[in-house]
Amino acid sequence: MEQVEALIVGAGPAGLMAASQLADAGASVVVVDAKPSVGRKFLMAGKSGLNLTKDEPIDEFLSAYGEAKTWVEPMVRAFGPAEVRAWAEGLEQEVFTGSSGRIFPKSMKTSPLLRNWMGSLADKSVEVRTRWRWTGWDGDALKFDTPDGQRVVKAKTTVLALGGASWAKLGSDGSWATWMDAQTVPFKPANMGFLREWSDFMKPFFGAPVKPVRLTVGEHAVKGEFVVTARGIEGGAVYAISSTLRNGGELSVDLIPDMELKDVITKLNRPRGKNSLSNHLRKTLGLKGVKAALLREAGPLPETFTGLAKRIKTLPLALDGPTPIDEAISTAGGVRQSALSDELMLKSRSGVFCAGEMLDWEAPTGGYLLTACLATGLHAGKSAAEFLNDQ
Ligand SMILES: Cc1cc2nc3c(=O)[nH]c(=O)nc-3n(C[C@H](O)[C@H](O)[C@H](O)COP(=O)(O)OP(=O)(O)OC[C@H]3O[C@@H](n4cnc5c(N)ncnc54)[C@H](O)[C@@H]3O)c2cc1C
Incomplete structure (x- = not known):
């Protein structure tokens, strides 16, 4: 069994933000992802213009999260539209505000931003392993299917950032919900036709x-x-x-x-x-x-x-119901708030944090999705770093 200090499962925007926080705090970080390359859904999001966030008063912005508003509020206040903008600029992506306040990188695409982000993570010695599919628990450790067969990893702290349950071909297939037991709310399509x-x-x-x-x-x-x-x-x-x-x-x-x-x-x-x-x-x-x-x-x-x-x-x-969940831009459902502490740590598993779209919140399109993924990733990463510090 391999031992690591900080393990991030899922290399989408939430997981990469958590990795960045942990690395900044001095932890040795390993990021794994099931797919052959990182950030596939994030890249898809940039195909018709990467809407990073929205320039509007924070109270209006927060109301987009509906029932989950009070849950995400402290995290989105700490890393909201202004911070997302500054973060993208810090990765050398000029941004602009388009119609109705929506903020995009000037390139409109994800790839230049993701390239620079991965570069900065490499500079922080974050190790990335692709084709590592998490398949469940082995006691406190995590089991993976990898190109070299099954591997078991025990981490001092883990951030799960596995995404929702749409566009399965890009990696987020929601299969993890089956071994999260009763901690999840069933997935539903969101932002769909x-x-x-x-x-x-x-x-x-x-x-x-x-x-x-x-x-x-x-x-x-x-x-x-x-x-x-x-x-x-x-x-x-x-x-x-x-x-x-x-x-x-x-x-x-x-x-x-x-x-x-x-x-x-x-x-x-x-x-x-x-x-x-x-x-x-x-x-x-x-x-x-x-x-x-x-x-x-x-x-x-x-x-x-x-x-x-x-x-x-x-x-x-009159309509005949939603298009299939796999075609939805995002999903509702996932890890329920009551299963997590304010630090986003699973109450049932000490040292295991969750972030991003895998949490049970939803929001319309308009940059609210990525903003909350980044904000919760940042919060989970910071919390995991504090957890390490306390050990
Ligand atoms: C077509 C499209 C356009 C979009 N446009 C926008 C937009 O403009 N603005 C916006 O705010 N949002 C947009 N979104 C939504 C946004 O892309 C997602 O909300 C965001 O990517 C979710 O981030 P995440 O890190 O939580 O999860 P994801 O980006 O889904 O990343 C999760 C990662 O976990 C990995 N993973 C899953 N299961 C396992 C496992 N068992 N083992 C190992 N790894 C695993 C996956 O491979 C994946 O890389 C769009 C989505 C789509 C589909």
């Missing part, structure tokens, strides 16, 4: 953005845009409302969110002349293309203009 079997006339609009719209489920309303896909709907506004929609409720779409109902009625009542209804809708309200198709998709149109205006403002869109 929803399925719908469209009528044939919707086909020309597959891939079309629908904007601006307001999506409402119960009390939860979000203004933004979404995309009609061959299988249903996806995109920012859908992700933002996905946790409420996932838990039940009907989706209603406001196709003209910037116009009051009474103004829609007034405009519809303008003389129509010889215009067809679709021309009238286009000329008076600018409703055309995919929005006009969605209006038709919702069934026979009301006969009065008042009824039609209400339909336009509260279009019911």
Whole structure:
């Protein structure tokens, strides 16, 4: 059995941040990951623009974590948007603030940042082992499948940062939950699309953005845009409302969110002349293309203009449930707060800390995910270093 001082399992942003903290505290650190290379999901996150964090008042930022707000609050206050920004700049990545305050590296990609981060960890003598899959416990030690067969490692302190349960091909398959016993909450998709079997006339609009719209489920309303896909709907506004929609409720779409109902009625009542209804809708309200198709998709149109205006403002869109969890941008569920101390140490296993998306919190897209992964990774790494110090 191999003995190490600090062991990090999972080389995503949370695990690498924990490794960095432990190394800074002078610990000898070994990072292992199941995949042949590190940070695969982190790299995927940069494929369409790596949204690191969001420039908004911290109270607003924290409200994105919903029920988990009070749990993550001290960690995100300690390492929030300003700190994430400074950290990226410290890795020689210039950042910029895009639309609605979202912060990206200028390169938009993960790879230059990850390259510099791995370089800085190598400078701190952090050892990285890939193709090391954690398969469970052997008493206090951890068992791994490695290219050289099974290995057992006993660490003075361990940080588990295994990610959620989506995009399994990138490494985070959630399999670890089976040997965490009752300490986990079942995984659910988060920030995912929803399925719908469209009528044939919707086909020309597959891939079309629908904007601006307001999506409402119960009390939860979000203004933004979404995309009609061959299988249903996806995109920012859908992700933002996905946790409420996932838990039940009907989706209603406001196709003209910037116009009051009474103004829609007034405009519809303008003389129509010889215009067809679709021309009238286009000329008076600018409703055309995919929005006009969605209006038709919702069934026979009301006969009065008042009824039609209400339909336009509260279009019911029936859905057939979320897309499969493996396609979700993130997952809810994972290690429950009650299983952990404030230091993120498992109450059932002294010296074993957890961080990142594997914890039972969720947040919408917009940089909230990476910020909390980095913040919890930092907190777990610092706590693990203090644990070592106390031994
Ligand atoms: C398409 C896409 C786009 C995204 N875009 C953004 C974005 O712009 N902004 C944002 O904030 N978030 C984004 N995210 C989410 C973000 O990437 C994740 O929340 C984040 O990577 C989670 O970090 P983590 O370190 O907790 O876990 P992960 O990054 O999932 O890392 C976990 C690591 O653990 C390893 N592992 C798992 N099980 C084992 C095991 N048994 N043994 C050994 N190793 C194991 C995995 O191989 C993996 O490397 C995006 C996600 C996707 C899929």
